Every structure is written in C-alpha cells, then in structure tokens.
Amino acid sequence: MRIAICDDSLLDRELIVALLHKYFIGKPISNEILQYESGEELLRDFGEEEWFDLIFLDIYMNELLGIDVAHRLRTLGYRGNIVFLTATSDFAVDSYDVEAMGYLLKPHSYEKLARVMDRATRGMTASTYQIRQHSRIVRVPYHEILYVESSNTKCILHCCDGQSYVIYKRLGDIENELNDDRFLRCHQSYLVNMDYIRKIDNQFTLETGDTVLIRQRNLKAIRQAVLDYMDRNQPRAAKIPVEVKAE
DSSP: OEEEEEOSOHHHHHHHHHHHHHHHTTOSOOOEEEEESSHHHHHHHHHTTOOOSEEEEESSOSSSOHHHHHHHHHHTTOOSEEEEEESOOTTHHHHHHTTOOEEEESSOOHHHHHHHHHHHTTTOOSOEEEEEETTEEEEEEGGGEEEEEEETTEEEEEETTSOEEEEOSOHHHHHHHHOOTTEEEEETTEEEEGGGEEEESSEEEETTSOEEEOOGGGHHHHHHHHHHHHHHTTTTTOSSOOEEOOO
C-alpha cells in the first residue's frame, strides 16, 4: 500500500507517519509512506507518474488549499482514496465533489486514524505486490508469485497462472519491497518463491516445471536455506514433497 501525506506542518506529518507505523504492525500489508510539504510538490510528483492508494491532505496549506489539490488530482485521473486533515469540518460539503473518503480532525489520535485505515485497507487481507502497468495499478498476491528474474534494464515477475509483468526496477529493489521470508535471492538474476520449489538440484525446479538458477558458489547454503524455510513453514511449503539431489 502506497500512502502520501501532504501537510505543511512537519510535526503533523511525522505524527501521522508514527500512527501509520503503529497501525501496520502485525498486518500482512506491505506499505510505503511518502511525505510532501506542499500541494505543488505532490502534484509535481503525480505528474511524473508517482501513484498512491491513499493520500492524506491537509486542508489549510500555504499557496494551494487541500481541497484545490484534491480537485486537481481528480482532474489528473487519480482514483484512489483521499482523506482530509483539518481542525474544522468547514469543507465537508466540498469534500463530496472530490469523493473524499473522510476527515481526520486534529488533534490526531491513533483511534481516529485506525478507523480510517480499516476502511481504506478493507479487502487487503493478504500481502500483495503493487505493479504500475501504464495507467492502472495491478496488485499481485504474494502467494501467486512464482519468481522474479532480472533481464537487462528490467525485471519480469512470473505468476503461477502463467501471467507475467514487466517491471522497470532493479531486482534488489523488488526484493526489498516484497520483504517476505518466502522469497529467496538465489542468484544475482533470480528471486524465487520457496513455496513452489519441488526439486533442488544445481538449480530449482518449481511446481509448474519452471527452472530457476542457483548461485553455484553458495549452492550448499542456498539449499539449506530452503530446507530450513520449509521446516519452519509446514504445511504451507510442503504441499508436495521436495526432492533434494544428493551431493
């Protein structure tokens, strides 16, 4: 889940960030939080194809009011959630015009934010990886990802249903974004979902028949990492017995 906080008060931004970090503890929802001190800065990034699932917008900011920023975002095609940050509900009627999800009245509290976030995250019961595909966002559940391979200046994410997605990021960045123990960096060009490994040889053979390379100088340690993971995650990782070639 990608979240923007737009408020000209650094103190208020940092408070919202702290409350969001508290909210996400123990929840299987990956998240990234970006801060903006002005509406102009947010709109500039949005124009350069930044995207968000949720935007917190302060109503009273220098230059552009939050309600004006919201109107521009909708004009630019933003369809995600908007929550206004304000000390008053004076703009309640105007918020309907931009389809705002609601208000967070200052002073901020965890209870108020949690109620808003429960609505915003409804349906996000499992970890998903978000991929921008032209003008739309695709959310791929972690359990549907087979492996990710690096190919020149891009990566290709392969799913268990045969679907694949091109991502213009480094493999290391994708690994950090996924941040889940089921994914193993087994080669400089491959990141594999260990739940689908069915044979361990000099390479991995997956449940689908796909093969994934293993870094040969670390072959023994990588094999052991897979076996340790499967021991920790029974029965999820052992739907089918894993065949390990004797050395």
